[in-house]
Amino acid sequence: MSLEVVSNTKCFGGWHKQYRHDSSALSCSMRFAVFLPPQVSKGESVPVVYWLSGLTCTDENFMQKAGAQRVAAELGIALVAPDTSPRGDGVPDDPEGAYDFGHGAGFYVNATEAPWSQHYRMYDYVLQELPQLVETVFPVTQQRAISGHSMGGHGALTIALKNPGRYSSVTAFSPIANPVDCPWGQKALRQYLGSDQQAWREHDASVLIARGGSMPMLVDQGDSDNFLQEQLKPQTLANAAEKSNYPLTLRMQQGYDHSYYFIASFIEEHLRFHSENW
């Protein structure tokens, strides 16, 4: 396993680092970011929160805009932020360069349809390859939590719901909560997974949560989010959770939009939530 250090920056007594590596899941070179809290420099092993970003993002949006490092340093949590899709000249992209499919829009699934299936395997990357690498290279414990925003909120919820026991807790900001029934989700799932909607349902948080479960889950959603009605549908998630008695806390936050200003306002509460549930 070869890791290239891209950057190394001191932050709140810990270190923000970017790395590049050859991903076998995605068959391309990938960059990811890690924040190691100060406890690591004192020889401690720490738990990890994996952060999945939304459409158009790289590993940088969350690390630069969410302001998560101060609380992660206080709580002794490592943060890991992967990119949102495979990338590179050899990786097919949306033919029209649309922002909601292809590069920057991997939707955290394993594509089954050509030409996407060779590289677009973000589900395996996030669930297996990246944690394996992180747990080999960095002083981290087996305690993992997962969180994300929008497309990344969809990724966090579905990966957690499909893998009970793998994460201690899951949180999301403005997740695409019912992708089988919104334009972003339908466009991506049809192309990555084909026309059989049963396959899409296996990556829909509202479908999965209806099957029950017990992993602590917190979702924050701004009520002034432009994407709320057409793309996000948190009420569908809440209704399904109620029917299956799933312990979901959904908080509608008055006046907040879809941006990282919203995430920055509540990321501390999400990290404390994870910290209470290791």
Ligand SMILES: N[C@@H](CCC(=O)N[C@@H](CSC=O)C(=O)NCC(=O)O)C(=O)O
């Ligand atoms: N460019 C698009 C909207 C793209 C957008 O809003 N991306 C969000 C995530 S949306 C769902 O996954 C984001 O996080 N952007 C990066 C940022 O740093 O804000 C448009 O113009 O509509």
